[in-house]
Amino acid sequence: xxxxxxxxNARPVWVAVVLIxxxxxxxxxxxxxxxxxxxxxxxxxxxxxxxxxxxxxxENHSSPMIASVVFxxxxxxxxxxFNNGVTHFLEHLLFNGTARxxxxxxxxxxxxxxGYINAFTRKELTAxxxxxxxxxxxxxxxxxxxxxxxxILPEDRFxxxxxxxxxxxxxxADNPNSVAEELYARWAYHGSPYARPVLGYENLxxxxxxxxxxxxxxxxxxxxxxxxxxxxxxxxxxxxxxxxATFGQNPARPIPPRAEIRVPPVRGRTIKRATADIGETxxxxxxxxxxxxxxxxxxxxxxxxxxxxxxxxxxYESLTEGDDPLASEVSVSxxxxxxxxxxxxxxxxxxxxxxxxxxxxxxTALRSLPQTDILPADVENIATRLKxxxxxxxxxxxFYAIMRGPTLVVAGHEFVEELPDRLSQVTMAQMTEAAxxxxxxxxxxxxxxTPKPEIxxxxxxxxxxxxxxxxxxxxxxxxxxxxxxxxxxVFAIAILGKNRAATEPSGKAGxxxxxxxxxxxxxxxxxxxxxxxxxxxxxxxxxxxxxxxxPYDDRYTTPQYTFIKFATIDEFAxxxxxxxxxxxxxxxxxxxxxxxxxxxxxxxxxxxSGSTYQACRALFHHALFGDGPYAQPVMGSQRTVAQFxxxxxxxxxxxxxxxxxxxxxxxxxxxxxxAFAIxxATFGRLPAGTPPSGDLIVPPSPPxxxxxAHEPMDKEQIYIYRGGLLPGASHPDAPAIMxxxxxxxxxxxxxxxxxxxxxxxxxASFCFDRDFGWxxxxxxxxxxxxxxxxxxxxxxxxxxxxxxxxxxxxxxxxNTLWGSSxxxxxxxxxxxxxxxxxxxxxxxxxxxxxxADLVQAVTVEDVRRVAQTYFDxxxxxxxxxxxxx
Numbered sequence: 001x002x003x004x005x006x007x008x009n010a011r012p013v014w015v016a017v018v019l020i021x022x023x024x025x026x027x028x029x030x031x032x033x034x035x036x037x038x039x040x041x042x043x044x045x046x047x048x049x050x051x052x053x054x055x056x057x058x059e060n061h062s063s064p065m066i067a068s069v070v071f072x073x074x075x076x077x078x079x080x081x082f083n084n085g086v087t088h089f090l091e092h093l094l095f096n097g098t099a100r101x102x103x104x105x106x107x108x109x110x111x112x113x114x115g116y117i118n119a120f121t122r123k124e125l126t127a128x129x130x131x132x133x134x135x136x137x138x139x140x141x142x143x144x145x146x147x148x149x150x151x152i153l154p155e156d157r158f159x160x161x162x163x164x165x166x167x168x169x170x171x172x173a174d175n176p177n178s179v180a181e182e183l184y185a186r187w188a189y190h191g192s193p194y195a196r197p198v199l200g201y202e203n204l205x206x207x208x209x210x211x212x213x214x215x216x217x218x219x220x221x222x223x224x225x226x227x228x229x230x231x232x233x234x235x236x237x238x239x240x241x242x243x244x245a246t247f248g249q250n251p252a253r254p255i256p257p258r259a260e261i262r263v264p265p266v267r268g269r270t271i272k273r274a275t276a277d278i279g280e281t282x283x284x285x286x287x288x289x290x291x292x293x294x295x296x297x298x299x300x301x302x303x304x305x306x307x308x309x310x311x312x313x314x315x316y317e318s319l320t321e322g323d324d325p326l327a328s329e330v331s332v333s334x335x336x337x338x339x340x341x342x343x344x345x346x347x348x349x350x351x352x353x354x355x356x357x358x359x360x361x362x363x364t365a366l367r368s369l370p371q372t373d374i375l376p377a378d379v380e381n382i383a384t385r386l387k388x389x390x391x392x393x394x395x396x397x398x399f400y401a402i403m404r405g406p407t408l409v410v411a412g413h414e415f416v417e418e419l420p421d422r423l424s425q426v427t428m429a430q431m432t433e434a435a436x437x438x439x440x441x442x443x444x445x446x447x448x449x450t451p452k453p454e455i456x457x458x459x460x461x462x463x464x465x466x467x468x469x470x471x472x473x474x475x476x477x478x479x480x481x482x483x484x485x486x487x488x489x490v491f492a493i494a495i496l497g498k499n500r501a502a503t504e505p506s507g508k509a510g511x512x513x514x515x516x517x518x519x520x521x522x523x524x525x526x527x528x529x530x531x532x533x534x535x536x537x538x539x540x541x542x543x544x545x546x547x548x549x550x551p552y553d554d555r556y557t558t559p560q561y562t563f564i565k566f567a568t569i570d571e572f573a574x575x576x577x578x579x580x581x582x583x584x585x586x587x588x589x590x591x592x593x594x595x596x597x598x599x600x601x602x603x604x605x606x607x608x609s610g611s612t613y614q615a616c617r618a619l620f621h622h623a624l625f626g627d628g629p630y631a632q633p634v635m636g637s638q639r640t641v642a643q644f645x646x647x648x649x650x651x652x653x654x655x656x657x658x659x660x661x662x663x664x665x666x667x668x669x670x671x672x673x674x675a676f677a678i679x680x681a682t683f684g685r686l687p688a689g690t691p692p693s694g695d696l697i698v699p700p701s702p703p704x705x706x707x708x709a710h711e712p713m714d715k716e717q718i719y720i721y722r723g724g725l726l727p728g729a730s731h732p733d734a735p736a737i738m739x740x741x742x743x744x745x746x747x748x749x750x751x752x753x754x755x756x757x758x759x760x761x762x763x764a765s766f767c768f769d770r771d772f773g774w775x776x777x778x779x780x781x782x783x784x785x786x787x788x789x790x791x792x793x794x795x796x797x798x799x800x801x802x803x804x805x806x807x808x809x810x811x812x813x814x815n816t817l818w819g820s821s822x823x824x825x826x827x828x829x830x831x832x833x834x835x836x837x838x839x840x841x842x843x844x845x846x847x848x849x850x851x852a853d854l855v856q857a858v859t860v861e862d863v864r865r866v867a868q869t870y871f872d873x874x875x876x877x878x879x880x881x882x883x884x885x
Contacts, residue, residue: 052224085200114819163757279606388539510636658689
């Protein structure tokens, strides 16, 4: 699985989003100048408005959407020990109303346009983003500037937002890795503001007065302390006029001098240890490096890419190879700040006794780098991958802003555009010299968190222009669909392996997930290192599993099917298809790689067992589906995973990825005939395998009465799942169910989160299968709020059934569903995935193109009818996880 990382700016992937560090030193841009650069695509325009706001405009016409992201130079590093958390708290408060807009006007004003609005806080900045269909950008920009410059921070909303932020702090505290994250931040940045947590502390959030928050807002939320990035379907001159008419109307005000931030240097070895309720030992090593303007920065960035590359990394080899490997996971990244750069090495091991050997191996690997031979072709592959990643990101407008925006803020657009080319010009001599200067000393901070000793306990559719679709059956009976559109160079393929859980043999739950994880471990003609090199050579992005280290990044994880998402660019289309077909059809599961994957999965299962959210979802599925396949854990259990053999994996791959059990979709700028020629010459030659036969999935019986289940867990939060069965994806009521669910989700958030402050996460969702589906209302809340939260969910479901929704609610839900359909299909690889999903569900590859028309046809009467029919308050399942005592 490829990990999304911002070159020169990434942290280990397990670190919580609020701790991911980004650059934040403004690029020097002349006040009245316009700078245009062009690399890897369309030019960008960079200029400064009359009020001092810096602007970066990037046209991208591949999708009729526009993302606008404003970065404010305010973050935890500018706080004090007495107001720590105020920046993040303020981020929440800014959504609560302005002099001319209510909270509902702000959030719903964007969502009603089919858009998306959100914000995030980091140690150096706060970012506010909107993503809307391009026809609504004027309204979205006006809402965005209004909340940024004219918020009134209503005093009556403080109790609610305090509750929400405190629940967010509790949620993070329940993360099994939180102790490791906190220990790392405390000692890697010891003696500097970077050691402070972004969320702050519960006692400070509970007591900080409104006047102090208001003063912070008035001090830092000025246009001359902000950078705006707009990317998407607009004309530059028209966008400049819009920005002048909205953001440009807010005058500049002096920003008081900031206290100098000092980050003490790292001298000698500092090793700190702790224990926590985690399943595996976490080791993090922090080495301080020079800043981005230093001559050694680019060579060191290349070394971080080399060290994180399985095929090239001496670190990976020393830690994960052999009969008794020291580690199950290794991640290396470069973190760049205004005051420093750091090399961060994150290692996971299932044996605490390996800690000292791991640290020694890291020291040895880094000291040996000046003598390490790296082929020019390998460095070229890294540059190619970085270029291709740029193209991938540009399709995902708001995601581009999240990943690249802070870097644009620091070093300017030219730096980001030129980075891949500049890296390709770095010589091995420069890399050798930089490694010798900065990576061979013993100056580092290491934090180690080991599991607590075990204690015995008592048991307890929107149409796109210039788009053509075509479907064919390949030579081996594999059905394939191609979508051709000329507006992007990305070549994307999605593959679904049907009936994930239902094809798994008895006693082997999780084997499908295991197979997917091992697709890159070796084939009949390539070993794991060769696969890694071949992927890098074409800049490929390959995803076979959701990322367990990103909270709630499990939208594709389902017992219904496995997924493979692959993307490269047009010039590598044939090579990419050939490589992917080899992985799918000829994976050979080497024994040593099986053991590596087994250790990795065991660790992930241990981590999941500590999550109330994941435990409650598993309990809900078991209660709803009984002994059926969909009740089985997608990743299996430690008992089942321990038993997988190489023959088991080979046999299951032959079933799961038999051509007749697969769905293949491709999105490309190639014409359909050329695309099918590539697919037939690669995937059309896959072996027949042993496809399953018969009806594998039997619809479950509807619940009778209120069926409840509870799992005790010593956690800060209690998680609640409540729901029942629905009809299948192609049922005529499906669009109305989608609209009803959206209205329920918004009501739950408005009442239980926004009005009562009972939760950080709350909402409603649904999942369709071919012949049935299921709906869920979910919430994480504190122990003291449990009864009120449980009753609040029931009350909102009852209100949806009993009272007609308003015409305004209906329109908002319809626009939201339309906008979310556009948003999730921004990238070509996601377009391919959702085409495959629609084919799997039997509703046609172009279903998402028809979503807008389907949901627009839903009426108020339809919503009430489906609510009364399917959102049952008496016959349903409710599961809870947490401490109810």
